[in-house]
Amino acid sequence: MATLPVRLDRDAPGPLGVQLSGRIRDLVLAGTLTRGDRLPSTRALAVELGVSRAVTEQAYEQLLAEGWLTARRGSGTFVAAGGAARADAPSRRPLRPPTDLVRLDAGTPWIDPRHAAGWRRAWREVSTARPPRGYDDPRGLPELRAALADRLARTRGLAMHPDEVAVVNGTTDGLRHLLTALPPGPVALEDPGYRAAVETVRGLGREVRDLPALAPVTDLTGVAAAYVTPAHQHPLGRVLPGPERVSLLAAARAAGALVVEDDYDSEFRYDVAPVPALASLDRTRVAYLGTAAKSVAPSLRLGWLVAPPELGERVQARRTVTHEGVPWPVQRACLALLRDGYVDQVVRTARRVYAERAPRVAAALAPYAELAGPLAGMYSTWLLPAADAERARDAARRAGFEVNLLADYCRSATLTGLVVGFGGVTDEELDRALAALVSAL
Structure with a gap:
C-alpha cells in the first residue's frame, strides 16, 4: 500500500477535501504515485491526517470522477492508468519543464505594456x-x-x-x-x-x-x-x-x-x-x-x-x-x-527603448569584444574568441539567461562571438544579464 506524504493547511482557503484531492493529484503527476499503487482506505487516511472521514471521501470521489483513481470492489482504491511512472522507471520523463531561461535573442521585441x-x-x-x-x-x-x-x-x-x-x-x-x-x-x-x-x-x-x-x-x-x-x-x-x-x-x-x-x-x-x-x-x-x-x-x-x-x-x-x-x-x-x-505607437516606443539600451550593452561589452555592425535594432553582435564566447554564454545561463553564440548562425563561416538581444527583457533583467557576461569576460 502506498503512503501519502501529504499535509493539509487548515488556515488555507477552501474545503479540506479539495485541498487533499489536489495534493494526491500532484503526487500522481510527479510520479510519486504510479499506476496500480493502492491508496489507504478513507478511514485510515482520515485517522492519519486527523480529519473527518467525510474529507477523505470527498477527495477520493473527486479523483475517481476525474479518472485519476479507480475503485476495485473488495480490494480498495488504486491509481488508475494514465498516472506517471515512478522515478526509478527507465521510461520516466519529467512532466514539469525546468525553469525557463530569459531569452536575450535577436527576435523578441519590446512591447510597452502601456x-x-x-x-x-x-x-x-x-x-x-x-x-x-x-x-x-x-x-x-x-x-x-x-x-x-x-x-x-x-x-x-x-x-x-x-x-x-x-x-x-x-x-x-x-x-x-x-x-x-x-x-x-x-x-x-x-x-x-x-x-x-x-x-x-x-x-x-x-x-x-x-x-x-x-x-x-x-x-x-x-x-x-x-x-x-x-x-x-x-x-x-x-x-x-x-x-x-x-x-x-x-x-x-x-x-x-x-x-x-x-x-x-x-x-x-x-x-x-x-x-x-x-x-x-x-x-x-x-x-x-x-x-x-x-x-x-x-x-x-x-x-x-x-x-x-x-x-x-x-x-x-x-x-x-x-x-x-x-x-x-x-x-x-x-x-x-x-x-x-x-x-505606429509600439514601433515608436520600442525604437526609443532600443536607442537607450543599445549604448548600455555597448558600454558593457566593448572592453572585451568587437562590435560586428552598427548599433541598430533590438540586438547587437559581438566578435570574440570562441572560448570566451562560450564561457560568457555559460555564465549567463547560470544567472538565468539564454544568450546565443554567433557560431550557431554559421555554416561555412568561422566567425565566433555572441548575439545579444535586448528587446524582450526588462531593464533590470538586462542589467543582470550584462553583469553575468562581463563577470565571465
Missing part, C-alpha cells in the same frame, strides 16, 4: 465581427492588404496596389510559398544567416548555397533564388551598401534568379533614417517579405509578401487550391491594430 489597451480593443472588435461564410481570399482580407500597401508606401518607399500584397503566416511561410512556385534549383543564403530560413529551404528539398555575409554578391549562376536581409543583416547587423545592392541585382538578372528580400528589423533604426527597401530598386526581380513579429508580436504569426507579378500569380493560384491563408481572426485584429495607430 499600449495594452489598444491590443485588447482590437481583439474585442474581432469578437463582435462576423466571420466569413467560407474560405477567405488566399491573398488576405482586402482591407488589411490596403492598410499594408499604404504602410509599405509610407515607411519603405514601395508603391503598389493592394492586390499585389499577400498576407502570409510569417516570413518563413512567405519564403516557402515563393520557393514552391519557383523552378528547381539551389537557394543561396547569407552565411552567417537566419537559421529558420535555412531550415525552410532544406525542408523543401533544395540545396543551400552559402553567400558570405560580408562579401559583395557578384555571381548567382545556377541558383533559383538568393535570400538576403539587406536592411539589417541577420545576425551581423550590417546594412547592405548601395554599390553591393546594385551588384546583387545585376548578378540576379544575369543568372535569372529571384532575390528574396527579408526586410528584417528595418523599422528600428535609431542611428539613421530607415534604409529604403531593396525591392524599390527592381520590383521585377525582388520578392519582398515583411512581418508583424517585431512590431506587434512574434506569436501573431503574420507577415506579408510582395512578389513580382507573374510569380505572385503562381503563388496565389496554389494557395487557392490548398487554402493556406492566414486565420481570419488574426488578420482582423491586425487590421484594427494598424488602423487605430497601435502599431
Whole structure:
C-alpha cells in the first residue's frame, strides 16, 4: 500500500477535501504515485491526517470522477492508468519543464505594456465581427492588404496596389510559398544567416548555397533564388551598401534568379533614417517579405509578401487550391491594430527603448569584444574568441539567461562571438544579464 506524504493547511482557503484531492493529484503527476499503487482506505487516511472521514471521501470521489483513481470492489482504491511512472522507471520523463531561461535573442521585441489597451480593443472588435461564410481570399482580407500597401508606401518607399500584397503566416511561410512556385534549383543564403530560413529551404528539398555575409554578391549562376536581409543583416547587423545592392541585382538578372528580400528589423533604426527597401530598386526581380513579429508580436504569426507579378500569380493560384491563408481572426485584429495607430505607437516606443539600451550593452561589452555592425535594432553582435564566447554564454545561463553564440548562425563561416538581444527583457533583467557576461569576460 502506498503512503501519502501529504499535509493539509487548515488556515488555507477552501474545503479540506479539495485541498487533499489536489495534493494526491500532484503526487500522481510527479510520479510519486504510479499506476496500480493502492491508496489507504478513507478511514485510515482520515485517522492519519486527523480529519473527518467525510474529507477523505470527498477527495477520493473527486479523483475517481476525474479518472485519476479507480475503485476495485473488495480490494480498495488504486491509481488508475494514465498516472506517471515512478522515478526509478527507465521510461520516466519529467512532466514539469525546468525553469525557463530569459531569452536575450535577436527576435523578441519590446512591447510597452502601456499600449495594452489598444491590443485588447482590437481583439474585442474581432469578437463582435462576423466571420466569413467560407474560405477567405488566399491573398488576405482586402482591407488589411490596403492598410499594408499604404504602410509599405509610407515607411519603405514601395508603391503598389493592394492586390499585389499577400498576407502570409510569417516570413518563413512567405519564403516557402515563393520557393514552391519557383523552378528547381539551389537557394543561396547569407552565411552567417537566419537559421529558420535555412531550415525552410532544406525542408523543401533544395540545396543551400552559402553567400558570405560580408562579401559583395557578384555571381548567382545556377541558383533559383538568393535570400538576403539587406536592411539589417541577420545576425551581423550590417546594412547592405548601395554599390553591393546594385551588384546583387545585376548578378540576379544575369543568372535569372529571384532575390528574396527579408526586410528584417528595418523599422528600428535609431542611428539613421530607415534604409529604403531593396525591392524599390527592381520590383521585377525582388520578392519582398515583411512581418508583424517585431512590431506587434512574434506569436501573431503574420507577415506579408510582395512578389513580382507573374510569380505572385503562381503563388496565389496554389494557395487557392490548398487554402493556406492566414486565420481570419488574426488578420482582423491586425487590421484594427494598424488602423487605430497601435502599431505606429509600439514601433515608436520600442525604437526609443532600443536607442537607450543599445549604448548600455555597448558600454558593457566593448572592453572585451568587437562590435560586428552598427548599433541598430533590438540586438547587437559581438566578435570574440570562441572560448570566451562560450564561457560568457555559460555564465549567463547560470544567472538565468539564454544568450546565443554567433557560431550557431554559421555554416561555412568561422566567425565566433555572441548575439545579444535586448528587446524582450526588462531593464533590470538586462542589467543582470550584462553583469553575468562581463563577470565571465
